[in-house]
Amino acid sequence: MTTSPEEKRKIIGDTFVKIANEVIGEMNLKPEEVFLAQGTLRPDLIESASLVASGKAELIKTHHNDTELIRKLREEGKVIEPLKDFHKDEVRVLGRELGLPEELVSRHPFPGPGLAIRVICAEEPYICKDFPETNNILKIVADFSASVKKPHTLLQRVKACTTEEDQEKLMQITSLHSLNAFLLPIKTVGVQGDCRSYSYVCGISSKDEPDWESLIFLARLIPRMCHNINRVVYIFGPPVKEPPTDVTPTFLTTGVLSTLRQADFEAQNILRESGYAGKISQMPVILTPLHFDRDPLQKQPSCQRSVVIRTFITSDFMTGIPATPGNEIPVEVIYVFLLMCIFSTSFIL
Template sequence: VNAAHSFYNGTTTLPISDEDRTPRKRISKTLNMTTSPEEKRKIIGDTFVKIANEVIGEMNLKPEEVFLAQGTLRPDLIESASLVASGKAEVIKTHHNDTELIRKLREEGKVIEPLKDFHKDEVRVLGRELGLPEELVSRHPFPGPGLAIRVICAEEPYVCKDFPETNNILKIVADFSASVKKGDCRSYSYVCGISSKDAPHWESLMFLARLIPRMCHNINRVVYVFGPPVKEPPTDVTPTFLTTGVLSTLRQADFEAHNILRESGYAGKISQMPIILTPLHFDRDPLQKQPSCQRSVVIRTFITSDFMTGIAATPGNEVPEEVVLKMVAEIKKIPGISRVMYDLTSKPPGTTEWE
């Protein structure tokens, strides 16, 4: 089924607002025009169901005799505040496999989810018990919504009133830090970016990544910015949406990074390695008023046993520094890439994925 066009232009129905408790609904923006992570997940989940229903019709199947099989895991249901997992949980983020349309099918007994009571590490144990090939069992997880949630979409920078104060604190903590925003005041926190004129001292950077979120509670993620010191932190963003060009750039960066990791023989040491595309264009002279037109990539290595908590891989320790530097060099060759960053954040305070 070639459904790319349907997904790009997919929409869903949403509450009028977060505060509105009435049954009133509004139509979301299309997937290729929204910047909201929640909307992206809901549109993808609901569009999948709509396309599945179209295929059922084309195959002349009886809807009442068709079931939807999903690889839903317990954390998906917990984070989506599904009643299947808990009657008291609050929504952390809606998963594509637990949208309103999916819940309606579940209530009708039309959804088969054999893994819904298990976590990722337990599923791998089951896979080995069943004799599945190790390359399948130990393969890095990939998010259901795909690269859509690895593109930080934005039209304008999110700078709240506490931004100057946060930046001042960071300049005291580190020689130079630039904090940038990846969400809004209600639902996300700042990202702290650290750059330096000397080669990175990874143990010190990891220490800062633990210290900074404790000192600044509105920061939940710390990254190292490769390259020369950032003289002028970006104050605006490159307008970024889920378009074919943007996704193509991320796809190329993702391919280069994972190809290098596989060739190094260290893929098995890393539990997961999301590659994130951010709307940040560094190294522009503010006096020349150059428009923001490039984007930057984040390498997010993650080591965990249960995927509920975990740490970033320290270059020179869990993964060779030359492997990381080779990733940076290859990603920098991709047209339209401004800088490459390395995510130093543990979980918590950060999440595995950025959205």
């Protein structure tokens, strides 16, 4: 019933070892003669701040194959990790050298026990004292061409942390497109600089067709301006008139995990059938506790969830860029994802 991502990761990792030990007992094996073979990669160790990788690494997120219990087994010489010095791209090179089939070599990484991490759990909304002010900054950014005509203290803050070139681009975007930007009452794990961050998500919606070049510009600009935001998402459908200020209580229950499994299965099938699976490095599917498009007058409770599709291109699986609809992935494929999303009222990219 925990909602902390890091606590979830440790519980999943410890459960992984606990079940392995149960199986060892059921098979009547001697624990001292058993070795654990893992497909641990270099990024797993770096992100888990393992001393095996570096004595200076910042903890980003604990992987289930590098918890304290695993580290204890590793110190005892009971863990075999032949790939621990390699990144995913290097492992693919090794796979091809070994003559493995391409469909295995280029297959998208699947999180295994980590699938549970792709559920953003929440019992109550994440709204701190900086929520209203940050929301006002986002309103100025989303309607910059009109905001510059009205003197406002926060407008000066926006100008102070943007270049003239940024401001010209904002003027151009907001003159051509009707955008709405706002904070979502959840927080997600991300990396800002080389450090872990656990911060707000900014949502953008529009009554116009999405202009992806403009959206990617905003996705890079907004976290640079507002350091309490580490992720920007686009919300499909009609413009969000009433941004959610509460959440659907969400924990790692059987029903919630089944929803995510089904969403992930459908989305990956669509990507494969489109023929673009090889162009996208990875496409995590995430379940969030957000219920959009409720009538505020009826005061409906938050009871649905939203599916996030994150299309990602990378060579080393440590750094990368979003796959832009219309460039790296056809817009038509995105809309098939949208039709697939029968699980909730919302679809986010």
